[in-house]
Amino acid sequence: MLLFRSEQHIARWCKQWKRPRGGTLSLAQGWKLAQLWYGDRLSQHWQPKTAAEAESVFRQVGLVGEFWKLTG
Amino acid sequence: MPRTDLLDPRLRLFVYRQMIRTGRCPTVAEMASSLKAPLRNIRSSLSRLSESHAFMPQENGELWRVAPFSAIPTAFPVTVGKRSWFGNCIWDALGIPAMLGKDARIGASCGCCNLAMPIEVRAGKLLSTRGVIHIAVPACEWYKDVAFT
Numbered sequence: 653m654l655l656f657r658s659e660q661h662i663a664r665w666c667k668q669w670k671r672p673r674g675g676t677l678s679l680a681q682g683w684k685l686a687q688l689w690y691g692d693r694l695s696q697h698w699q700p701k702t703a704a705e706a707e708s709v710f711r712q713v714g715l716v717g718e719f720w721k722l723t724g
Numbered sequence: 725m726p727r728t729d730l731l732d733p734r735l736r737l738f739v740y741r742q743m744i745r746t747g748r749c750p751t752v753a754e755m756a757s758s759l760k761a762p763l764r765n766i767r768s769s770l771s772r773l774s775e776s777h778a779f780m781p782q783e784n785g786e787l788w789r790v791a792p793f794s795a796i797p798t799a800f801p802v803t804v805g806k807r808s809w810f811g812n813c814i815w816d817a818l819g820i821p822a823m824l825g826k827d828a829r830i831g832a833s834c835g836c837c838n839l840a841m842p843i844e845v846r847a848g849k850l851l852s853t854r855g856v857i858h859i860a861v862p863a864c865e866w867y868k869d870v871a872f873t
Contacts, residue, residue, distance in 0.1 A: 653813035653814050653815045653816075653857060653858070653859050653860075654813065654814060654835030654857070654858055654860075655814040655832045655833070655834065655835060655841055655843075655855045655856070655857055656834050656835050656836055656855060656856050656857075656858055657834045657836070657837070657839060657841065657854075657855060657856075658856065659856060661834055661835070661836035661837060662836070662856060662858045664836050664837075665835055665836040665858070668836075669860075671860055673858075674858055674859045674860040674861060674862070675858070675859045675862070675863075676856050676857060676858050676859070677856075677857045677859075678853060678856065678857070679843070679850060679852075679853045679854065679855045679856070679857060680850065680853045681857075682814060682815060682818055682857045683818050683822070683845070683850050683853075685815060685818075686792070686815055686816075686818035686819040686821075686822040687822040689815070689819060689822075690791075690792050690819035690820075690822045690823040691822055691823065693740070693778075693791075693792075693819075693823045694737070694740060694823060696733060696737065697733075698736075700775075700776030700778060706863075710863070718862070719859075719862045719863065720862075720863050721862075721863065721864060722863050722864055
């Protein structure tokens, strides 16, 4: 999961690595995702997120669609 | 001898606290010594804790990933005050100040051209939101090759 200056730089990276374009999110979405994903990590009672819980986090950040699916 | 079901959360928090306090991941031997547990119990516990991929062991059994921290240097250095760590990727680098609830500086750069793109988190907010995050593989395949993802 890398940060890029722009969509053009993502396209250049994908071409260089011969990879199809993956999923993208804004840095603001990345920050919100990090807060939702890691905000409780130091809790004594932390448990790994289930696939459904992870998808719920993605949805809260606006990450929807086939690329972000973990269930069904 | 600690009960298995009690050792896992104790070990998990011990590793995180050491990582936060010292900036480096404790060795398996240090975990066993500090928690007064046999090495085999520590290894079994780490194996269970690695099932979620939050922890990931190297081939020699020592941890390389204590998400969001990387136990080995990466291109995502994160500084909080006088302390610094490495994130495994940009998501994890953002995860360090998110987890700690602290102001931070992330020494990020463009994955394509390596142009410096420092990120600053202050009072729970990003000071700049320039840049786009790219995830190369779909979510359902993230853990097939974590290093590439």
